[in-house]
Amino acid sequence: MEEIGAGKTTFFNCLNEDVEIDSGKFFIEDNGKQRKMEAEDIGYVLSTPNVPEFLTAREFLKFFIDINKKRIKNEKTIDEYFDFMKIEKEDRDRLLKDFSHGMKNKMQMLVNIIANPNVLLLDEPLTSFDVVVAEEMKQMLKEIKKDHIIIFSTHIMELALDLCDEIVILNRGILEEIDKNNLDNEHLKNKIIDALKEEI
């Protein structure tokens, strides 16, 4: 959770090594050991979807599966993936440039899920989906979070309360953990708002 302009995208860009970090470090804990995050560890879903527009949805998936072959556990067929993401049959062989914003977003999310990274960064997920799809996605995220680390940013408090195990507030470049223990949603909400206010 954060205010607008607090630096969440910068934070994600740092983790994704798009920008050099000035200070601090991050690592991943693997079987109790700390190690450096590698490119393969990270999947990053931007708030504006980015897909190669000259490919069809099917071709894009095929390419992605090809280059991630080694890391995909129990690979499914392309159509099974489409079914999983609820992408309609008639859309599967269309060029991505003709996809709507929400559809592109679905594709972006799908390839990132297929690549099966240990850490999934989601910048403002669900905001560009319609109500039905957003609900589907939410269920899906709940499903994947069992064996993935998902870090997502949002302005929507309900979403954070609903999905997250841990809530962190980003304010003026500083991350602050909100202790969720023994609080009902109403109290937690007030606590978050207080935390956001007091730093201003």
Place this chain on the structure above:
Amino acid sequence: MLKTFITSFKLQNTYRTNSIIYSIKQLPLIKRILPNSLYKNRGLKIFASIISILWEIINIFIGKILYILLMIFMALSWYKTNHADTFIHLFTFLTFAGGVLNTYMLNPTKDKYYAIILMNINAREYGLSNYYYQLIKLVVGFLPFTIFFGWTLGIPLWVQILLPFFILAVKLIAMNYMIYKFKKTNKATSENLPTKFVWGFVGICLLLAYGLPFLGITINSTIFLCISIIAILLGIYSFAKIHNFKDYRKMYKQILTESNVYMQEKANGTQAMKDNSLKQIELDTKYTSKKTGFAYFHDLFVKRHKKILTEAVKKQSVVILVIIIAMIIGITMNENFKTKTNEILLVYLPYFVFIMYLINRSSSVTQAMFMNCDHSMLTYRIYRTPKVILGIFKERLKTLITINLLPAVLIGSGLALLLYLSGGTDNPLNYAILFISIIAMSIFFSVHYLVMYYLLQPYNVSTEMKSSTYKGVQGLTYIVSWYMIQIKMPIFGFGIATIVFCIAYCLISLFLAYKYAPKTFKLRI
């Protein structure tokens, strides 16, 4: 109105100043030591605004002198007609064409977009005051040069002075016509998207301007006087109409759309260019590929971008073929042409560096690669792993070299053939060197552009070009290639030097690309 003008002038100056500081901050090395607070620095601000104002002043004159020099003065030597009259003739008809092509008012510039659309400045006051300012600049800018060139050609002084005011009048008439059209149809078009009617009119003007003197027909100062008097009377009438027109806001709303405004910046890679690149994707999904992994990915990219990849090259090849055949016919028909061709071929190899630079498609291809592919793919971390980056780099290198090779082979073998037919050379090695050096040049440019793209990746996520180093390298490539035109050297020496240079350059740059591209090839922030 004056107040609006001063505000708009200040606004323009502010962002010009900022862009100057921004460019300084983009320079390699310097950017590391400069802080962001630079934009607040008073001294630097003043320095940048002085540059910006100096630029404004230079701008008043530089375009005009180039226009008169290139479009009119230099054309005089083509004709046998009286130079003074031809000058007036060309000037008059080109002014008609320029009147409809460049109205100032209907040019969708960023300045107008910022002021009118984003900042909600009064459109009429903004439009008119800036329009008048442009017109004053026009007269002030033209006057010294019409006097200077007029004086050297012996044109009467009153014509010299009248010429800029004649342009002024034509501009006003054209603008008034546009407003009249807008009032009638409620539709305004950006002057950068001229209608067929406008193109037709411009075509006729150009034909009359450059065509008639060939037939020995020009207007003279008396006819010019008559035309000017009519133009100035109509101009005064138009001025009143333009000044009293009320609906500038409505008109500008139609012209200052984002796509119009940003089309101005073709060179900078913005939305319009992206749209343009997207149009290049062949809708046909029937092209498929049997390959896998990045070969598959790249293969589809090539197949869906036939228009900008292979087809352009095919067209080039046809043109080259036609030129070569024409040359062969020329050689067999005319003895004089034959000896001249032989002489030229033996010493003009450096000239072909520039030609190879011009026909090489790599610059626009790498641009399309970014716009249509890497722009989206680079956001995927997996796409940026060394294995994938270098795998795709290799595929692309192969494609770029192959694509550019077709015209190069034609030119290389064509030149060798022409050399042989036009009388040959005493050193048979020259044929081989001629051919190989042309091929080497082609490969050099392909490698050069691709490696630069991978090492400097100049675009950010909104497809704007953010690297002054990249621009610098592009500029340098142009200057060096252009400089080669002036050099005349025998085939043997220059050819060997070129081949050695190209091989060395390719090896070094490929080494650098393999070593550094995994780090440098990412989106600019």
